Amino acid sequence: MSVRTVRKTRGVVGESVRRVDGVPKVKGQFLFGSDLWAEGMLWGHTVRSPHPSARIRSIDISKALARPGVAAVLVAQDVPGKKTYGLEFADQPVLAWDRVRYAGEPVTILAAVDPETARRAASLINVDYEILPAVTDMEQALRPDAPKVHDFGNILRHIRIEHGRSAKADVWVEGYYETGMQDQAPLGPESGMAIPAEDGGVDLYVATQWLHVDREQIAPCLNLPLEKVRLHLAGVGGAFGAREDVSMQIHACMLALRTGRPVKMSYTREESFYGHVHRHPAHVWMRHGARRDGTLVYVYARLVLDGGAYASSSAAVIHNAATFAAGPYEVPNALIEATCVYTNNPPCGAMRSFGAVQAAIGYEAQMDKLAKALGMPPIQLRLKNVVSPGSVLPTGQVIRGSAPVRELIRRCAAIPLPPEEPAERRDPLSLPGGAGNVSRGERLKRGVGFAVGYKNIAYSGGFDDSAEARVRLFRGPGGAIAEVHSAAAEVGQGIHTVLVQIARTELGIEHVVLHPPDTNVGSAGSTSASRQTMMSGGAVQLACQAVKKDLFARVRRWAQAEGRTVPEPLTVEGGMVLAAGEPLAPIEEFLETPIEQTRVYHHRPTTPIDEKGQGEPHVSFGFAAERAVVEVDEELGLVRVVQIAAAQDVGRALNPQGVYGQIEGGTAQGLGFALMEEIQLKDGLIKNASFTDYLIPTILDMPPVVSELIEEPEPGVPFGAKGVGEMSTIVSTPAIVAALRSATGRELNRIPVRPDDLIGLSPPVTSPGPPPSPEVPGPEPIPKYVGLAAGQAILGGTE
């Protein structure tokens, strides 16, 4: 056997590797879901309810069906199987019958030869509605006389966490906070194409976050066995939680199966705002008590979240809001009550750091209030109270993993502040509203705010979270090649690059290719909850290790046959098998036949919380701190965020450049929530379903983000790496709002903060007090008590 010199494998874990999808995306060659096309395909179209609450008296589709070019018009009676679906609970009709519960709810679908024909045919469908009273206020939904959104009532889930007992404190602070409905605003609309197959099944190409949970929901509705519903990941143009739920998937499959032709559906921008879930608006009441020296002794938190018309992932969202309500602080005594309600507003569900965002806006404002009441610097108060390994959380859970929160705070606070130059010497463009030429620096106030936050990584509450990966090592023309087959959805965050890095690291070869993600391999779980690096990364690592084990067995068999002694240990590096560190032979020499292994990674089991909110609900935590510097024009209410200093607990950065990108992107989304992003609802109707009116920050709104990565490996997870996608979103909003408070001296207790609030035209929001706790059978979601489980509950093995 020939022997080459060994060089280090490049592009491994820990390097800032160029993204595998980077070049095609930059060049415009990457195909997104909305770019799908097939010969002879039809275009699907959805007809939606214009009313937030109504009874359907009748639907007349005859005129639309008679229109030339229309291939099918389908209503609820045409759903071949189960009539409802849902990510956690099947409470949402595939197509509404009898009742509609939100404006935008799909009522009929149709397929036509082109989008214009489809749109015109849609306008010929006549749905006769009897308008019913709607409940569009989350607190109103809790009242006994409120209209019922579902037959079983308006409570979706209520959680009560009792920790310690009531306590005496030297200083008490109270606060009431409201947060608006944020949208994920992915640039790619909901898109996919269903192609009927000869076996009576269907192939669906779709931009989604979790292929297998989509299939779990689609197949029963189509009355098909799982194996006849094959999903393939189409190019995803951003997700942020918006693609956790099924949107056009079942509809496109129904139309394809009915017409026998490929059916493409791609929502318009306006429809996209109705076609996916949003971030839950929240009302938050908090009371914090501390001793004179700053030691936190008691936290009371009451949260109400508006889940909208259907459950989506609300049960998990309220679970996070409740379990993180006290923040990353040691609190010996806490009472937390959190309720998610159904209303006739658009459904709310997953969005980056769900639940943790709403909680952090409350608890970080409270920590600042407490610091002020104690006359203590806000950072010092946080340093005094933050959790560390061994800390007990209000659920009774002990933090077992890494929690370098003090170092995080110190490193964040140590980032140099931006210089404060006299306004007249500065470029007017750099001043608040500077792009509008409005300021020469008059009435400019600078403020600094700080926030710490945390959330869970991967799934919680007893869900058996798992991910599968298949790795095939074979001989290619230029040496050994590894093919990684994982169903993990690349949604722009960079998981595919990380999976390739892990395979390179484990197998010691640089040539790693990805099999397109589909349902021919087992579930990877969702690209959400900052979990894919840990879960699918773990699965790829396990599969690679199994492949390597087979490879080494071949090496030893070869040595035995050759009558040679091969010194142990065997390793791989730079395409070579090494024996006791010395090159032995190129890997491909042992690949006469390929080696293939499939492995499933599970994380340590968690438990559901009990009646008193006690348990071990989370497996791992990621922490972040940010400091925001803002400038406010006190007369115009305009804001410029001058700098964000960020520190994040990442365990270990597998692709540092990717980690920085996640911190910056998450910060931008949090900045948007602090200053401009809100779906404006009036009586259940969305008033700003466009990117003209739903404002997201542009590059001109973003300050420099100076990031510090805190690398303290998490024990028991692959490479010690923590998920990193969400934590900056938790802290950037409260840090910016704290900075605005410090600049203006105003209370600013409603997010997003509007210009009106900053110049005192609208007063702080007030509340007469928290609503009474609802009577519930227990801490589980109400739909579970009424037997509605579906979707990921099956995949998680809890059914």
Add this chain to the structure above:
Amino acid sequence: MKPAPFRYVAPRSVDETLALLAEHGAEGKILAGGQSLVPLLNMRLARPQVIVDINGIRSLAYIRRKDDHLHVGALTRQRAVEESATVRRQVPLLWEAIRFVGHPQIRTRGTVGGSLAHADPSAELPAVAAALDAELVVRSPSGERALSPGEFFAGYLTTALEPTDLLTEIRFPLLPERTGTAFVEVARRHGDFALVGVAAVVRRSDGTIAEARLAFTGVGPGPVRARGAEGRLAGSAGTSRVFADAAREAAARLDPESEIHATAQYRRDVAATLARRALELAWQRSGGRTR
């Protein structure tokens, strides 16, 4: 969406355009830069039978000085105005304001005449025209007429243009010595529609305001001149107090509307601040010192 079907004609001259407009009357619609018309067509908020594309009429795109006016052809691209040293020197208010029109991509196609003829209530150029008392030259089959901004802007998205009329030229009067101008606006993000914009012109005579003009955009159906405040400013000393009082008076007379990006109260409040800042900036640019 795509537009409803229409007939497309591309005249090569003003006379040919006028003949086509006369032929089609209210069914015809002029296409210039298309930055407002094309979205309206695509959303089917406008369904003209005939699109009269005037982009081929080169003779309508120019910037030239004639006597004491700067003449700008209606088809002149906004980007050309932005890049024109002549405009920057001779009509700095126009130069300052044009950069707030959308984004560079939009200004590269959008035309000066198109923006004025579209008369969006939050557009910048109508306020500039109003503040400068520009003349808007209109050709029709019966001849040519020059309209003042007061005559030209008739209300929300409405002008005095008849279906048979073509706006051909805008004449901006050159300002005398010791005159300063300023354009400022508030938008939620750079490039967004203005919530409030203000154009100010101040002519100075030593420490006294000889003449002042103030025009708002975004707070009414069209550009709003603040004649009362202007009258008060004329002859007054150029002090912060005087500017602030005039700005407040001007804003108090505004009747803006509430919409999702701004309340009426915010608009009125901010209009006063902007007017004051614009007046002070214009005053400083006229060579005056603020006291």
